[in-house]
Amino acid sequence: MNENNKYILEAENINKHFEGLHIIKDVSLKIKSGEFVVIHGKSGSGKTTLLSLLSGLEKADTGSIILNKNNINNQTEEELAKTRRQQFGFVFQSFNLLSNLTAIENVMLPLLPITKDISNLKNSSLDIMKYIGIDHRKDHLPSKLSGGEKQRVAISRALINNPQILFADEPTGNLDSTTGKAVIDLFLRLKNERKLTIILVTHDQEIVKLADSVIEIKDGEIVC
Amino acid sequence: MNTIFLKAEFFRNISSRIYSILFLALAICFFVSFNTFIDGYFQTALLPLKNIDAHLVIKKSMSNNLTTEMKGIRLPFSNDIFSENEISTIKKFSLIHEINSALLLWDMDQGKFRTILGTNFNKIKSWISTGKYPYSESEIALEKHFAKFYQLKIGDSFKINGKIFSITGLIEIKEGGQLAAANIYMPLNTAQKLFSSDAINTQNLLYLKLNQNEKAEMLKDDILKIFPYLKITSSDSILESSVGMIVIAKKFSFFISTLTLLFAFAIIIKTMMFSIHERTHDIGILKAIGWTNNEVKSQIFTETFITALTGCFVGIIFNLIILYILSFIPINIQDTSEILPSSASSFVVEKNGMTLPFTIKWKLYLYAFIATIMIGVITGKIIIQKILKIKPSEVLRRI
Numbered sequence: 001m002n003e004n005n006k007y008i009l010e011a012e013n014i015n016k017h018f019e020g021l022h023i024i025k026d027v028s029l030k031i032k033s034g035e036f037v038v039i040h041g042k043s044g045s046g047k048t049t050l051l052s053l054l055s056g057l058e059k060a061d062t063g064s065i066i067l068n069k070n071n072i073n074n075q076t077e078e079e080l081a082k083t084r085r086q087q088f089g090f091v092f093q094s095f096n097l098l099s100n101l102t103a104i105e106n107v108m109l110p111l112l113p114i115t116k117d118i119s120n121l122k123n124s125s126l127d128i129m130k131y132i133g134i135d136h137r138k139d140h141l142p143s144k145l146s147g148g149e150k151q152r153v154a155i156s157r158a159l160i161n162n163p164q165i166l167f168a169d170e171p172t173g174n175l176d177s178t179t180g181k182a183v184i185d186l187f188l189r190l191k192n193e194r195k196l197t198i199i200l201v202t203h204d205q206e207i208v209k210l211a212d213s214v215i216e217i218k219d220g221e222i223v224c
Numbered sequence: 225m226n227t228i229f230l231k232a233e234f235f236r237n238i239s240s241r242i243y244s245i246l247f248l249a250l251a252i253c254f255f256v257s258f259n260t261f262i263d264g265y266f267q268t269a270l271l272p273l274k275n276i277d278a279h280l281v282i283k284k285s286m287s288n289n290l291t292t293e294m295k296g297i298r299l300p301f302s303n304d305i306f307s308e309n310e311i312s313t314i315k316k317f318s319l320i321h322e323i324n325s326a327l328l329l330w331d332m333d334q335g336k337f338r339t340i341l342g343t344n345f346n347k348i349k350s351w352i353s354t355g356k357y358p359y360s361e362s363e364i365a366l367e368k369h370f371a372k373f374y375q376l377k378i379g380d381s382f383k384i385n386g387k388i389f390s391i392t393g394l395i396e397i398k399e400g401g402q403l404a405a406a407n408i409y410m411p412l413n414t415a416q417k418l419f420s421s422d423a424i425n426t427q428n429l430l431y432l433k434l435n436q437n438e439k440a441e442m443l444k445d446d447i448l449k450i451f452p453y454l455k456i457t458s459s460d461s462i463l464e465s466s467v468g469m470i471v472i473a474k475k476f477s478f479f480i481s482t483l484t485l486l487f488a489f490a491i492i493i494k495t496m497m498f499s500i501h502e503r504t505h506d507i508g509i510l511k512a513i514g515w516t517n518n519e520v521k522s523q524i525f526t527e528t529f530i531t532a533l534t535g536c537f538v539g540i541i542f543n544l545i546i547l548y549i550l551s552f553i554p555i556n557i558q559d560t561s562e563i564l565p566s567s568a569s570s571f572v573v574e575k576n577g578m579t580l581p582f583t584i585k586w587k588l589y590l591y592a593f594i595a596t597i598m599i600g601v602i603t604g605k606i607i608i609q610k611i612l613k614i615k616p617s618e619v620l621r622r623i
């Protein structure tokens with residue numbers, strides 16, 4: 001691996017303001033492919049905002065975000081949507097499953113509009129759910145699942161497009177410690193077995209210890 | 225648009241759509257039912273004229289009616305004999321295609337009251353259900369129910385004013401046929417002789433058929449200018465006298481029902497808006513995980529459209545049920561110009577109890593359908609504007 005494609009994602013001097021407040025202040029960072037990166041900081045420090053900028057959910061006011069040599073901060077809304085669909089997977093603290101869809105339908109969801117062969121999509125969804133260990137709940141609606149099960153469905157959904165980077169914002173925030181630990185173990189397994197790059201936001205010190213690299217953020221600035 | 229997603233969102237979450245569907249269904253049902261009802265009422269009201277194949281029916285009220293003796297053969301209160309001048313003047317109007325005349329008589333026989341119509345009007349002759357229409361001076365036909373009541377049949381003899389007649393046929397009065405309703409039918413000159421041996425050309429009912437249908441009211445006005453005392457029944461006069469409210473309703477029916485539709489649409493847009501508001505979170509998630517605006521738009525647009533179409537479909541079903549029920553309800557359309565002796569009501573031929581001829585009005589369904597498409601498109605467009613504004617990062621921030 002040469003120096004150039006060692007980094008899968010780079011942020012260069014990104015800034016973000018909300019309602020006149022400077023939330024992300026001139027942040028630059030580089031993320032290596034296949035790493036388990038943790039963004040850590042106090043509440044309100046700007047972790048979620050930074051994650052949104054890196055994942056193209058939000059656009060930085062200035063600066064660039066380079067994904068495989070492309071500056072995604074220049075992309076239009078439609079292009080960003082495609083980038084997210086093709087390159088990224090998302091896991092959130094509050095699971096964000098669609099309540100009217102079954103577990104497997106939720107997993108299929110990101111690719112539904114662009115898939116002709118639905119049964120094929122169903123099969124690959126089921127494979128992922130098996131891998132994640134949630135296939136036995138595939139036909140249940142989210143309301144029938146426990147928090148840990150919901151998060152496993154959400155992780156399966158994040159993997160359906162075979163992403164390069166998995167973004168997770170406090171994925172254990174709504175889970176008890178045992179379940180939370182199982183989810184983190186799952187992330188580590190994904191990193192090891194699938195060489196997935198994981199960028200995870202947390203304020204949990206235990207998780208920080210497991211990271212390959214840590215981005216410490218304070219008042220919108222990286223402190224180490 | 226994706227069917228898995230559509231099925232899930234539409235059927236598993238039908239409760240959130242039920243108001244939109246019901247509102248639209250009720251509005252469409254009202255729109256179609258109301259217009260069909262008004263239309264049906266009109267058709268029914270016009271049956272009396274249609275069934276005697278005439279545009280105008282003319283008669284002349286008696287000036288001193290109640291003083292005359294209530295015995296034997298006499299003229300009805302509302303049917304005085306036309307003068308030669310009246311008839312010849314009316315005949316001169318070029319708009320008239322055909323005139324048929326009749327002599328309507330009352331026969332007060334030992335406390336029994338019956339009506340006699342003398343005419344050679346082919347249309348009335350065609351009402352014969354069994355036997356044949358009388359043509360000789362000693363023949364008559366009886367109205368079916370009347371004959372049945374007295375257990376009379378063809379070939380029996382029947383006495384009127386001391387004179388013996390033989391029954392040659394039974395007449396079945398067409399629905400709404402009150403403009404030519406009687407108990408006993410006979411050729412015009414038989415009736416004329418019955419009324420008075422020296423009367424030559426006595427007539428007290430004229431059935432006018434015109435060249436041009438739509439000129440009826442004009443001709444009526446023209447005749448009334450010359451003979452203001454004549455009573456002329458036209459389609460308008462039937463409608464005005466018997467169904468005044470309906471006439472007003474008819475004038476505004478399209479307006480009223482369109483207003484209802486618009487009102488319903490406003491509510492539907494509101495409920496759909498609300499449901500989009502509820503789904504902002506879902507839409508934010510879809511966008512976050514990579515759905516493009518177009519994909520979300522077409523999905524939501526299809527949902528809206530199917531909701532609207534379901535509403536339309538349910539509305540039409542409601543309408544069919546209502547029409548079915550209404551078709552059993554008899555309505556009364558009366559010719560109020562008719563005055564009868566109070567003792568007479570029992571034997572005046574059954575003329576009420578018509579039911580409305582409800583027919584399925586494809587045109588109205590088409591209107592309703594077009595309106596539905598419009599509402600679907602309009603709400604869809606508004607919703608799409610809303611969808612465009614939803615930012616995934618903001619939605620995800622809310623828990």
Ligand SMILES: Nc1ncnc2c1ncn2[C@@H]1O[C@H](COP(=O)(O)OP(=O)(O)OP(=O)(O)O)[C@@H](O)[C@H]1O
Nearest residue numbers: 018019023041042043044045046047048049050618
């Ligand atoms: N869309 C927005 N509009 C206004 N202010 C915002 C917006 N998004 C974030 N902020 C503000 O930016 C700051 C950082 O928010 P952010 O959510 O990134 O913090 P965080 O580190 O994720 O906090 P937490 O640990 O509580 O999730 C906060 O003060 C927040 O109020």
Ligand SMILES: [Mg+2]
Nearest residue numbers: 047048049169
């Ligand atoms: Mg946060």
